[in-house]
Amino acid sequence: MKLRVVVLGAGFGGLELSTILSEKLGSDLDLTLIDKSDSFYFGFSKFDVMFGHKTSEAVRLYYSNIVKPGIQFIRDSITAIDPATKIVTTQHGRYEGDILVIALGADYDVSATPGLAEAGNEFYSFKGAERLREVLPAFSKGNVIVGVCSAPFKCPPAPSEAALLMHDYLVKRGIRNDAEISIVMPFGLPIPPSPDTSKALLEAFEERNIKFIAKQVVKTIDGSRRLAILDDGTEMPFDLFLGVPKHRVPTVVEQSGMTVNGWIPVDKTNLKTQYPGVYAIGDVNSVGTPKAGVFAEGAAKVAAESIIAEFENGGEPLPYKGDGICYVEFGDGRVGKVNVDFFSGPAPFGTYTEATAELAADKEFFGSSRAARWFGQTQLQV
16 A cells, blocks of 8 residues: 655645655655645745846746656645545645645735835745845835844844845945945844854944844834834834735634644644644744744654654654754855754754855755755756
8 A cells, every 4th residue: 555645835844755755665655745836946045036146937946847756746726624634625626645744834924014015025925026126226225124024934044134135235236325224123133042143143234234123023114104113112214124024824724723823733753733644844833943944844854754654663763853054144145054953952052154155155055955856956047
């Protein structure tokens, strides 16, 4: 008997888990991978699109290129999830598995921040990055705010990266002296688990005259007065607002009845939900790691090994460590790296590797190696 697996979502988590199961089980696997999109992109590639370094097409990896034993990709929108029966309904079909893996990530709720859609810009979605590629050239002077609107949010370094890359962009255009850049974050430090990374970022902000506003979120955008209003009532004037919108589980996940306090609870050692044979990996769960692709990938490895162990009556795999590597763009072609561990010690901790041009190449390999592993492509289109 083949192991029937249904995987919802083809991001870092869904792709890695599907790849491992294909490698380990081969002809014993019948896996259906479902995603509403036709292609994948790395989160960091949105900056390339946003600042005009690459075209949208250049950073896409198409799911139709996935040719692996035991895997069938279905492009469709999921309309219902029944975790008790492991039955998934889509607009055009119905799927049932012995194992169900939910890897649908987090959606963006732009409407949760009044005025953001009308007077601001979000740079976390691909469409938002594409829109900003058209908006940025029209900016010539004034106040730029990079503002987080709610927590938790994906990729904690991204707002800091946006501010530093915006500095570079304005320098190259010769208008940096005509602009003020501020960043609003809900944390006391840019990267709380890693004081060394935070120190490096704060020094970079000071060198570039970027104002860091800690322990605040942007609650409202007043478009008529061009003001960003923080949760303590502070009003910040802006000419260009780049927002990180509120994150939430996809509606279909919420309707499934699996969520508690907004996210799917799981056993943090193996990513199992309370429903037998149902796993939740990546941003959609509340395991306690950052909502970032590398952590979804790490969770996928553990979930995959757990699935294989049960199928082959083997022993339980080692527990999920909650660790991962994040690359941090410092601008000017330099990239830093932080190794973060959330579960090994009494508190999360991280170690920092100083930003260099060499680490930019390391980050490039991070992307190309996964493109090769998941899609069979040796490199992204240039």
